[in-house]
């Protein structure tokens with residue numbers, strides 16, 4: 001699949017939301033945003049601002065691309081780092097990091113791996129991109145596009161994550 005990254009209208013957050021909940025993806029993509037009021041999101045932002053401060057760069061070395069990496073390290077090999085406040089959505093976090101690895105590979109940068117950091121849990125996880133993952137990412141991108149183009153949001157599907165979701169009140173009241 002030939003994808004022009006610079007014209008891609010899909011963000012890494014949308015890729016992660018695709019795995020978490022199709023309805024959440026649709027609502028987010030339409031700008032329905034309750035996230036500033038959500039305690040968990042605020043906690044995540046606070047952690048984001050206070051953790052790994054010295055490692056992060058203010059500038060985005062990939063200006064114009066639909067994502068902003070937490071930080072990159074290069075010690076012989078390029079490694080993508082992503083910091084998360086909770087390890088409860090590991091599958092979505094892995095997909096997000098794989099999306100970054102896929103995108104960097106498309107740019108010819110061939111990163112070695114990604115590392116997910118969970119500072120609250122004092123845990124790190126390595127993420128690698130396999131050829132099968134690359135196909136999954138491209139399929140996911142097509143699905144994200146299809147869902148975003150829907151005229152109305154996918155139906156509510158109750159899941160264990162719902163109570164922590166910024167759209168909980170919207171979906172269940």
Ligand code: SF4
Nearest residue numbers: 021024162165168171
């Ligand atoms: S509350 Fe549940 S159904 Fe509604 S958007 Fe969030 S995860 Fe999806």
